[in-house]
Amino acid sequence: MYTQAMDTLGKDAEDRKPVRSAEQAMLEARFDARIDDGAFIEAKDWMPDHYRKTLVRQISQHAHSEIVGMLPEGNWISRAPTLKRKAILLAKVQDEGGHGLYLYAAAETLGTSRDEMLYALHTGKAKYSSIFNYPTLTWADVGAIGWLVDGAAIMNQVPICRCSYAPYARAMVRICREESFHQRQGFESLLTMMQHGTEAQKAMVQDAVDRWWWPSVMMFGPPDDQSPNSAQSMRWGIKRISNDELRQKFVDAAVEQAKVLGVTLPDPDLKWNEERQHHDFGAIDWDEFWNVIAGNGPCNRERIAARVKAWDDGAWVREAALAHAEKQQQRFKEAA
Numbered sequence: 528m529y530t531q532a533m534d535t536l537g538k539d540a541e542d543r544k545p546v547r548s549a550e551q552a553m554l555e556a557r558f559d560a561r562i563d564d565g566a567f568i569e570a571k572d573w574m575p576d577h578y579r580k581t582l583v584r585q586i587s588q589h590a591h592s593e594i595v596g597m598l599p600e601g602n603w604i605s606r607a608p609t610l611k612r613k614a615i616l617l618a619k620v621q622d623e624g625g626h627g628l629y630l631y632a633a634a635e636t637l638g639t640s641r642d643e644m645l646y647a648l649h650t651g652k653a654k655y656s657s658i659f660n661y662p663t664l665t666w667a668d669v670g671a672i673g674w675l676v677d678g679a680a681i682m683n684q685v686p687i688c689r690c691s692y693a694p695y696a697r698a699m700v701r702i703c704r705e706e707s708f709h710q711r712q713g714f715e716s717l718l719t720m721m722q723h724g725t726e727a728q729k730a731m732v733q734d735a736v737d738r739w740w741w742p743s744v745m746m747f748g749p750p751d752d753q754s755p756n757s758a759q760s761m762r763w764g765i766k767r768i769s770n771d772e773l774r775q776k777f778v779d780a781a782v783e784q785a786k787v788l789g790v791t792l793p794d795p796d797l798k799w800n801e802e803r804q805h806h807d808f809g810a811i812d813w814d815e816f817w818n819v820i821a822g823n824g825p826c827n828r829e830r831i832a833a834r835v836k837a838w839d840d841g842a843w844v845r846e847a848a849l850a851h852a853e854k855q856q857q858r859f860k861e862a863a
C-alpha cells in the first residue's frame with residue numbers, strides 16, 4: 528500500500544544544490560521539457576540527481592511500508608474466524624509482500640541495491656507509513672485496515688500510476704488492482720459483522736473504526752503548507768494530487784461508506800459543507816503523527832525487530848542461493 532509522508536524527510540540540503548555546469552543546466556532544461564510534455568522517464572534516461580534521490584526515497588519508503596504492513600494483519604492469520612476469512616487474509620498479506628517486491632525492483636533500477644534499502648530500514652534511517660505502528664487488537668481491526676487503510680492507500684496510489692518515472696508507474700498499475708480487492712474484502716468483512724453479527728461483534732467493529740480512523744486520515748501526510756517537497760514532486764510529475772486534496776477525497780468517500788456499514792466516524796466536527804461541496808472535518812493531531820514518525824508509536828520497535836529477525840532468519844536462504852549461482856557459473860565455465 529502505502530505512500531504517506533514520503534515528503535517528510537527531504538530536508539537534506541545536499542539534495543538541493545543548485546545546478547552548476549552549463550552542460551548540466553542544458554540537460555536539466557531538456558529533462559523539464561520532457562516532463563512538461565508528459566513523457567515517461569525510463570531507467571536509462573538522464574535525470575537530475577535530486578529527481579533520482581527523491582524517487583529512491585519515495586519508492587523505498589513505499590516498499591518498506593508494504594512489507595512492514597504485512598505484520599499487523601499477519602498477526603491474525605492463525606486466528607481468522609473461518610476458513611474463508613483465513614484464505615482471504617493469507618492472499619492479502621501475500622499480495623503486500625509482492626507489492627514490496629515490485630517496488631524494491633523499481634527502486635533498484637535507480638541504482639540502489641536492495642541490501643542498502645533494507646539496511647536503511649533495519650537501522651531506522653528509512654521510514655515507512657506510520658499507520659503500521661498501531662496494534663491490531665481484535666479481528667475487526669483486519670476489516671478496518673482493509674476498508675480504511677487500503678482505502679486511503681488507493682486514493683494515494685492511483686495517481687502514482689501516472690508518475691513520470693515509468694518503472695514506478697508500471698509497478699503501481701499492478702499494485703492498485705490488488706489494493707481494490709483489499710479494500711473490498713475489508714469492507715465486506717465489516718459489513719457482515721454489522722448486518723449479521725452479535726451486539727458484541729458490532730461494538731467490536733465500532734471500536735476498530737474508532738481506533739483506525741484518525742491514523743488513516745493522517746496517512747496522506749502533513750498539510751500542503753507544511754509539506755516542503757511536495758511542490759517539487761508535483762513539478763516533476765512524481766506526485767499528481769496534493770496531500771490535502773487526497774485527504775478530502777478519502778473523507779468524502781468514507782462518510783458515505785460508513786453510512787452503509789452503520790458505523791460512526793469518531794469526529795464530532797464531520798459534516799457536509801454545502802458551499803464547498805465537501806465534508807468538513809475536525810483538527811488532526813499532528814503531534815501524534817510526528818511522534819509516531821519519530822519512532823515512538825505503540826509498535827515501532829516491535830515492527831523493526833520483526834523485520835530484522837526475518838532478515839537474519841533468511842540468511843541461510845540468501846547464502847544457499849549465492850552458492851547455487853556460483854556453482855552454476857562454474858559449470859558453465861567448465862562446459863565452455
Ligand SMILES: [Fe+2]
Nearest residue numbers: 528593623626
Ligand atoms: Fe499493498
Ligand SMILES: [Fe+2]
Nearest residue numbers: 528677706709
Ligand atoms: Fe493492500
